[in-house]
Amino acid sequence: MEACMDFLQYLETDMVLKIFKCLDDLGDIVRSSIVSRNWRDFVIASGLSKQMCVGLFPQLANVEHVSEPDSKTTTLNHVGSSKSMEWEILKRDHKVYASLLQVLTKLISSPIECIAEAISASSTDNIPDESIVNTLDPRDRYPRRGSYWSSRGHQDPSVPETLIYKLKADLCVITEIYIQPFEAFFEPGFPIYSAKSVRFRMGHPKSQIQIENDLAFLPLQQPADNKFIWTYTSEEFAMTHEYRLQQFKLPQPVLCIGGYLQIELLGMVQRSEINDLFYICVSHVKALGRPLSPAFHSEILQPCGKFLLKYYPDALNHTLQNSSKEPETLPRLTSDELLWRHGLLRYMVGRNQQDNDALNSDNDENEMDQSIL
Incomplete structure (x- = not known):
């Protein structure tokens, strides 16, 4: 146990991202954020959930920003650029994209x-x-x-x-x-x-x-x-x-x-x-x-x-x-x-009266329509 170390502290950011993107289960991206505070901070700061979503669906690259209506974080995009506010925005984005990733991976299996x-x-x-x-x-x-x-x-x-x-x-x-x-x-x-x-x-x-x-x-x-x-x-x-x-x-x-x-x-x-x-x-x-x-x-x-x-x-x-x-x-x-x-x-x-009479009186055809429904 004394020999254990956190590879996040020793590898460059690009290399860590490559390692995370090799995970077979996309749900592991979300789970990795609860391994430790250090891992959680890395996953949030790197926008890993968003990167995985965009990788699956390139159309998401056109997202200007995300919002969570009726939430306190909704107005964060319009608040000052302090580090605390920037971090809150990153946390919100991580939560939204992690939830989207969860939905996308589950829904497409049963169209x-x-x-x-x-x-x-x-x-x-x-x-x-x-x-x-x-x-x-x-x-x-x-x-x-x-x-x-x-x-x-x-x-x-x-x-x-x-x-x-x-x-x-x-x-x-x-x-x-x-x-x-x-x-x-x-x-x-x-x-x-x-x-x-x-x-x-x-x-x-x-x-x-x-x-x-x-x-x-x-x-x-x-x-x-x-x-x-x-x-x-x-x-x-x-x-x-x-x-x-x-x-x-x-x-x-x-x-x-x-x-x-x-x-x-x-x-x-x-x-x-x-x-x-x-x-x-x-x-x-x-x-x-x-x-x-x-x-x-x-x-x-x-x-x-x-x-x-x-x-x-x-x-x-x-x-x-x-x-x-x-x-x-x-x-x-x-x-x-x-x-x-x-x-x-x-x-x-515009149909003539003969067709209308036939439509109303033709019980056999009405019963046929009902059997198909």
């Missing part, structure tokens, strides 16, 4: 559906029957019609199309995305209107107030890409010309800051025999990952584009408990229910 609602499509062939909202229902057909989104027809098959979705929280870790092309069961030969490849972007609105005003009547029926700042862009993934739910797993989990996902569909492969134009049609989309709410939220700082990381310690246990739940499944909503949610049910008014 759930993270899409909350459809926002816009770059084009839509037939509004609202072929609206983007249909892609949130796992079914691709109903007794009288299909359930899918369709682009407009193009003579040039290289025209890209985009779909934009809002996620369940402004901070979400996304691990994989699924897309199912639509098979036109009502056309000769059952053509599949897939894309050649896909690419994914994540980010936040240029103006939160503006986007809320624009989306008063969801979803937007015109391109909205220029209303967002995309802070992450994936590689291009090949899509197979097959009627199935296709998985696109990201090389590394991505932290979406701002809560918006764009799916870019590149290259059209199927031409319609009806009008000899190219289309892309999608029946279902889902994004798997984990929202970090209610323990963590973000606030975009304009115009620099960096963000404020907000931490709510009282909600930490709730967020961690959610990580142990079984993966969620999408609600089995009918297409009409989805359209109602987005303020588009007005299209029903």
